Amino acid sequence: MEDILQKQFFSAELLQWYGRSKRDLPWRRNKNPYYIWVSEIMLQQTRVDTVIPYFHRFIEKFPTVAALSHAPEEEVLKAWEGLGYYSRARNLQSAVREVHEQYNGIVPSAKADISALKGVGPYTAGAILSIAYNQPEPAVDGNVMRVLSRYFLLEEDIAKASTRISIERLAQELIPAGEAGDFNQALMELGATVCTPRAPQCLTCPVLEHCAGRLAGRAEELPLKTKAKPPRPERRAVALVEGSGAHAGRLLIRQRPQDGLLARMWELPHAELPLAAAAGEGAAAPARGTRRRSGRASAPEESHDAVMTFLQERLAAADGIGIVPMEWIMNAEHAFSHIHWDMLVYRCRYAAVSNLMLPPNYRWLDLAEMEQYAFPNVFLRIISDYKLMYTTD
DNA sequence: AATACGGGGTT
DNA sequence: AACCCAGTATT
Numbered sequence A: 001m002e003d004i005l006q007k008q009f010f011s012a013e014l015l016q017w018y019g020r021s022k023r024d025l026p027w028r029r030n031k032n033p034y035y036i037w038v039s040e041i042m043l044q045q046t047r048v049d050t051v052i053p054y055f056h057r058f059i060e061k062f063p064t065v066a067a068l069s070h071a072p073e074e075e076v077l078k079a080w081e082g083l084g085y086y087s088r089a090r091n092l093q094s095a096v097r098e099v100h101e102q103y104n105g106i107v108p109s110a111k112a113d114i115s116a117l118k119g120v121g122p123y124t125a126g127a128i129l130s131i132a133y134n135q136p137e138p139a140v141d142g143n144v145m146r147v148l149s150r151y152f153l154l155e156e157d158i159a160k161a162s163t164r165i166s167i168e169r170l171a172q173e174l175i176p177a178g179e180a181g182d183f184n185q186a187l188m189e190l191g192a193t194v195c196t197p198r199a200p201q202c203l204t205c206p207v208l209e210h211c212a213g214r215l216a217g218r219a220e221e222l223p224l225k226t227k228a229k230p231p232r233p234e235r236r237a238v239a240l241v242e243g244s245g246a247h248a249g250r251l252l253i254r255q256r257p258q259d260g261l262l263a264r265m266w267e268l269p270h271a272e273l274p275l276a277a278a279a280g281e282g283a284a285a286p287a288r289g290t291r292r293r294s295g296r297a298s299a300p301e302e303s304h305d306a307v308m309t310f311l312q313e314r315l316a317a318a319d320g321i322g323i324v325p326m327e328w329i330m331n332a333e334h335a336f337s338h339i340h341w342d343m344l345v346y347r348c349r350y351a352a353v354s355n356l357m358l359p360p361n362y363r364w365l366d367l368a369e370m371e372q373y374a375f376p377n378v379f380l381r382i383i384s385d386y387k388l389m390y391t392t393d
Numbered sequence B: 001a002a003t004a005c006g007g008g009g010t011t
Numbered sequence C: 001a002a003c004c005c006a007g008t009a010t011t
Helices: A002-021 A035-043 A048-061 A067-071 A072-079 A088-102 A111-115 A123-131 A144-153 A161-176 A180-193 A301-319 A369-371 A377-392
Strands: A233-241 A250-255 A270-273 A321-335 A338-354 A362-366
Touching: A002 A161, A002 A362, A035 A048, A035 A088, A035 A123, A035 A250, A048 A072, A067 A088, A072 A088, A072 A321, A072 A369, A088 A250, A111 A123, A111 A180, A111 A250, A123 A180, A144 A161, A144 A180, A144 A250, A233 A301, A233 A321, A270 A301, A338 A377, A362 A369, A369 A377
Parallel strands: A233 A338
Antiparallel strands: A233 A250, A233 A270, A250 A362, A321 A338
16 A cells, blocks of 8 residues: 555544544543643653543642642642652643743743743653644654554664654654644554553554554564663661650651652651572561561561661661661562562651751651651552551551 | 653553 | 553753
8 A cells, every 4th residue: 555545544544533432531621731731741651540530639739820830849749649750740840830930821832942841851742732732743652652663564663762753753744734632642542542552452443454563463563662671679678666755646757858769758767778688588588568467477586686676777877866676567569660679667666866856857747647748659558558557456 | 872760550 | 570651851
């Protein structure tokens, strides 16, 4: 089939299919550029079903550019809690403030302007320009690269930046006149619902008959992509420090540094442990998953003693915090894309602080006041399991 | 070009 | 357990 005809068929059929198959998503109810922007940032590396409840809460809390501009950063971070990639939230607020101040609150429609905003890369710029302003800009994400790799049987490695550029060029050619927003969304929608990474539903695909990957019997092996490196393992000892006296019923928490992993999020105090020896049972070899104390036989008390001493010393040395670990209560693990945490959690007693004052990044947390602090999911799980243990035991 | 940066769903 | 996702910023 002629190259040109294959492209025209694709664009026309895909657009028609979208017209009858598109999902009713909260950010599709109007073309408010601020809504589109918020949704696109949330959707970076995140599935639609995960985003929907966050989007509703976020827009309710910060309905306009002005509202988000004036919000305290902690509230924005709290609204993002559990969504991951927290720099997205900080960059979004920073960029929204820029729009508030430099563009009179109007999301810019010039490519150079919008691309200059923090957190707005080539995909997001194209998505906002096409969806909110119907400009003929490509919006190439993982879905689009997969769909086009299959339909046109492209064998470039989609992990390479050069491939994204060439697919952007192709995607732009395919945009039907005046239909940029719907076409770009159609492309992503097809990738998310039909042309899925594995087990694609080719038989229901609107462009099946001219899909080169399918015709070659190679749809499932596309796109080509070099594998990511496996995450590096880390072991951490976590202190669940119970307050007493004036702080009875509270837990000791601390805020992470301004930059880097989980920047400015709150967490339980913890310390990195040396990696266990590969062979044999190292000290307190981590078990899999989060488990309650009663759910399994404890690891030998011996090894936990060593870890507890280590934890006590590390927190004293690093933060000047005096705690006394009393018993192992659970293991937890958490997988980031680049790090894997195996965590040993210990119930601790608060002893003292060297100078009687808590360091500035520490707080006593009332379990009823969790809404004031944004925690990464791994610590929410640990705290939740802890509460369960002490209300049912 | 490679790495940092979360978290969860699917197979 | 592997794979991958409506990516961007930094180095």
